[in-house]
Amino acid sequence: MSKKEELEGIKTFSNQHRLPKLPIPSLEESTKRYLNSLRPLLSSEELARIEQHVKDFIRPGGLGQVLQQRLIDVDRISPHNWLDDTWWMKKAYHEWRVPLIVNSNWYIAFNDDPNTPKGYLTHNNGVRPKGQFSEWQIKRAAHIIGRMLDFKELLDTEKLPPDVTRTYPLCMYQYTRCYGVTRIPKPGCDELVYTPHPAPAKHIIIIAKDQFYILDGYGEDGQRYSDGDFEVQLRRILDDVLKTKFDPPIGVLTADDRDFWAVARENLLKISPQNRESLTLIEDALFVVNLDDYSTGMDLDKFIRNMFHGLNAHNRWFDKALSISIESNGRAAMHGEHSPCDALIPSIIVNWVISEPTALNASISGRLTTTPRRIRFVTNEQTLKDITEAEKRVGLIIADSDAVILQFSEYGAHFIKKIAKCSPDAYMQMVLQLAYYKTHKKVVPTYETGSTRQFLRGRTDTIRTLSAESKSFVEGMESESLTAQEKYDLLQAATKIHSDYTRDVSNGKGCDRHLLGLRLLLREGESHPLFTEPIFAKSQEWLLSTSGLGAGNRLSGSGFGCVYPNGYGINYLTGDHLLKFGIESKYSSTETDSNAFRQNVVNALKDMKNICECVNGKYEKESH
Known part of the structure; x- marks a missing residue:
């Protein structure tokens, strides 16, 4: 077997x-590894000096022994993991105040779908001008949404086989930190919105032209809608966004310095109760899908840059654990906030999601589907000023990012x-x-x-x-x-x-x-x-x-x-x-x-x- x-x-x-x-490793093990890592960097005199520091640190009764005993106490009171329970999220991620964009978030770019219709990636080198969505983009988005929900179903019903190596099982906890998880800015140190597993939300957020829409993933019977149903709903969203009056691009604020965003978010909450409702709907959503009304074409460097940060951080919500961006030619990628899980876990999800190509004639279930609802924000002069300043700061980060791809x-x-x-x-x-x-x-x-x-x-x-x-x-x-x-x-x-x-x-x-x-x-x-x-x-x-x-x-x-x-x-x-x-x-x-x-x-x-x-x-x- x-x-x-x-x-x-x-x-x-x-x-x-x-x-x-x-x-908890022994002091001797860790300091020996540390010393070995310094050998290619230091002269013999410098190394001898550090060796003396190490010797004093680990000696009986030395400070190292005292700290080691304190760490053992931390371990004894930690229910799961002395590092993760106590420090890791704060020290590695949430106390870092720089913008998430480029500095912390990652991207995973998908291969082109094998069913991509002729012309989408060949005509004009796959570039489509700003302002245009496409039928193929809708189909691929609908398929990816369906597959993302199917993976969540495997997870929620525990039908996803546990990850193992040849010799031992692996922790599956990070899989529970993918759906419905959002980082929110707080002065000095961010937090993750509490999301129990299985994530209770039933909706996805669609962002198009910086406007936000709720797409219900499931009917009243609890069954997920078909890919064809999602196509119908996405067309309704894009029809609406092409004729609507735009709200300011609130999503740009999520790309700003974390303390600036924390203040701007509090201002939004102060303006109107509607903004609390809108933020909650975005933060609780299972994931976000960004539909770009343009495409960057066949140049992989240009493509991954758009997947990494968008055009000046527009049409994104960078605080979400998982987002999927799809250009108008159908090229797509996942983008993630790093703190709830390491990119390896989303890469496994992506591998499963795109293992089946998009159907060109997805069936419509015929069930009554809810009409997508637009999420609106009430803004004031301060909000508009916050967005303008965020665009300037973020624009400098994007302009400075020299991101390229090599395929060998x-x-x-x-x-x-x-x-x-x-x-x-x-x-x-x-x-x-x-x-x-x-x-x-x-x-x-x-x-x-x-x-x-x-x-x-x-x-x-x-x-x-x-x-x-x-x-x-x-x-x-x-x-x-x-x-x-x-x-x-x-x-x-x-x-x-x-x-x-x-x-x-x-x-x-x-x-x-x-x-x-x-x-x-x-x-x-x-x-x-x-x-x-x-x-x-x-x-x-x-x-x-x-x-x-x-x-x-x-x-x-x-x-x-x-x-x-x-x-x-x-x-x-x-x-x-x-x-x-x-x-x-x-x-x-x-x-x-x-x-x-x-x-x-x-x-x-x-x-x-x-x-x-x-x-x-x-x-x-x-x-x-």
Whole structure:
């Protein structure tokens, strides 16, 4: 019996009670990993000084031991997870006051639907001028809405098989944080609207030309409407929006600085009770669908930029956990607010949703459907001023975002496993290390997302990709004096160390979250050179911030923003025969260049292929 067959019939959350709590590593383990990560960055004198700090920190009776005992107490009073229950949402996301747009939210771009009618992606290179919706756009939107509701039904009835690895089950909690979840701005620290699972709402929000409509997903009998029913309803919405008087574009405010948006939202609530009702309907909705009255065409860079932030943040609601944007030529993507769940979970949802193509002749059920209702806002001069100022601030962020996509088709994970004989993820990380070195002639601290989902409510920890071995590898690759065998041996050593670190992180033994917890437990008057030494902060300046989302065979690309203005944010998809990279940096930085980095990713991929083939033989690309 296959694993898939074994999982059939197992309830979605049936493994939750078996999941262990996130462990607390020993001080010795975490400080050793931390020290190892500093070796490629420091001189021997600097390293010796940090080693002394570590020795003092972990000594019997030292401050480290005191903090460790406090952390154990935090764990003992935490019902699920010492990190997630106590700090993670606030410290990683909600206390961050910068706009969500580009800085925090992510995008996952879909492949084109195989049933796209001729002309939509070929006529005028797929570009459609602003002001035009299309019949195909309506059909694809209706299909995606139906599939999103079908996935929710699987989740709500626990018919979705639980995620597992070869050796252990994974936490499914993040799936409950996708539907009906919205972040709301509060001064100093945001909050998520409380949404029980299953999410009780029955409606979706449709945004068109910055106007908001309620689309009911289900009839009075509780059955979801058919795709054909949704098509009828979407046509009604677009007919209305083409002839209506527009309200101001309130959604732009969700792209602003969080404290500014918090004040603007309170102003809206003060103006009229109607605004509370309107905001509640948007915040409670299962998800949002944005119908753009234009399309960016076949240029993937232009397409993903629109999916990332829209045209100056119009026609979006960036606070929603899940939004889907569909251009008038039918191209689509999911956009997400990062705090309730990591992008891996929505990518699994997307993969399921678009696994079935859109029907060109979707059936209409014949049931009585409710007419879509428009959501209106009452505004005043202050609201209009808030929107104008938000547009200016957000416009600068969008104009500074240098976001590009690379699709590399010469080889993929099949080659990496068969000829390179490496872990595909570790290999991809070394590609990025080499590309950075080719571009900047140095190595830098590198963050990779590591999943801790084998633990109850586990989220992530940091895989510190930069190592002494990865530094030797990139330097060796650029050396003319080393043989292919020597370079290949350096690749093997670097990928092995990376795979070991990845395994440790997935087992709850990463150092970053542990050190964060210890530092947050310092009391007034307490400090230690381990934390105050500049290298502690410097080692976490992730000039390369990276994350992989699996094979992504049904995705055209994915991405997020860099976390430092002189760095890169890179998401990658490792398909069997196609590798995809979403790269973002800032135009304002004199150090970074997304196009140059993209070209050096290609160069790194080719150089690494050459040394692997020199050692292990030519790769015969299979037809697929």
